[in-house]
Amino acid sequence: MDGAAQQYLDALIAAARGVLGENLVGAYAAGSIGLDAFQPGRSDVDVALTVTDALPEPQKRALVAALRHENLPCPARGLELVVYRCAVARSGTAEPGFEVELNSGPRMDFRETYSPDARPVADGLFWYALDRSILHQAGRTLFGAPAAEAFADVRPAELHQLLVDALSWWIARPTPPGDEPAPGTEDAILGACRSLVKHRHGGWLPKIAAGRRLATEPTAPDRVASIEKAIAARTGGPPPSGPEARAFQLWVLDEISGSPARPGSAG
Incomplete structure (x- = not known):
């Protein structure tokens, strides 16, 4: 700061x-x-x-x-x-x-x-x-x-639902069509990374750190490419396209909503 x-x-x-x-x-x-x-x-x-x-x-x-x-x-x-x-x-x-x-x-x-x-x-x-x-x-x-x-942390089952609600809200927002870079998509991807790291590991990380952590874990190459593009956009590179960001968010939502709350996910 x-x-x-x-x-x-x-x-x-x-x-x-x-x-x-x-x-x-x-x-x-x-x-x-x-x-x-x-x-x-x-x-x-x-x-x-x-x-x-x-x-x-x-x-x-x-x-x-x-x-x-x-x-x-x-x-x-x-x-x-x-x-x-x-x-x-x-x-x-x-x-x-x-x-x-x-x-x-x-x-x-x-x-x-x-x-x-x-x-x-x-x-x-x-x-x-x-x-x-x-x-x-x-x-x-x-x-x-x-x-x-x-401040108390949220109980695991409720936190799990909040993560699902947040991702669902973001996915419901309009997204720019086409394959052109779309400003703001980098934060959509990195915010989803932070939610997934919280779900998997029980701790909150900054958005970029969360993206880097996911990129080191077993992840499909196209997802890693989206993470790397989003991180680069934070320092002036072109952001991902709207459809690319949406596909990434849907992948994260699918994992979180398809698996139960973790006992350690409330910190």
Whole structure:
């Protein structure tokens, strides 16, 4: 993580404390920062805050106003922030369970959501528990209890279903036709690699590291070629085509959905 991202996180915590006061008991970097794979200019800043008590809606709106990009400029693609009550973070439930969700940044569509019921089902409800699973394993504690204590992992059977749901959601999205390179397909392939590594081995890896691990395991040559192309695209190479990425996702979904949850897959 670069210095600008660290300064931003420090300012974000200060602004959140100004709104939430003593109810704010923890702050954690998730995603690429937690997994030590942050790429300046490409990665999001993923943050989870924990509070003791539920937030009234005026306070939720005040927090969003304080942290949105227009008031606290994000030096990355954008901020993805979620606030949880401590009881939810430690529950291990597969439910979204959040108090506030905020997406805001210079290259990110704005989103503010103040309860799970207001989150459109079509946008996916699996993100939150998967993020809490990553936080349990690899969250970077900014302040508060260690992330492994503040967040429980999801139970194996529920985590298995979340991985299936996430892949099914991605596969249902439109994909560019034809054999031309399609921007974004590299993340589709590498995200599927991360899900498959979690399913096979029980641990979360950064996307590129997950792709490299799968490439060293018994895998069809065409799948290895897709992984290598996706990794190269992260540093400027041409991305895979839409059909190639879709075929890769379907292969991963077939393996995960066709085999049971592993006892160790909850960390």
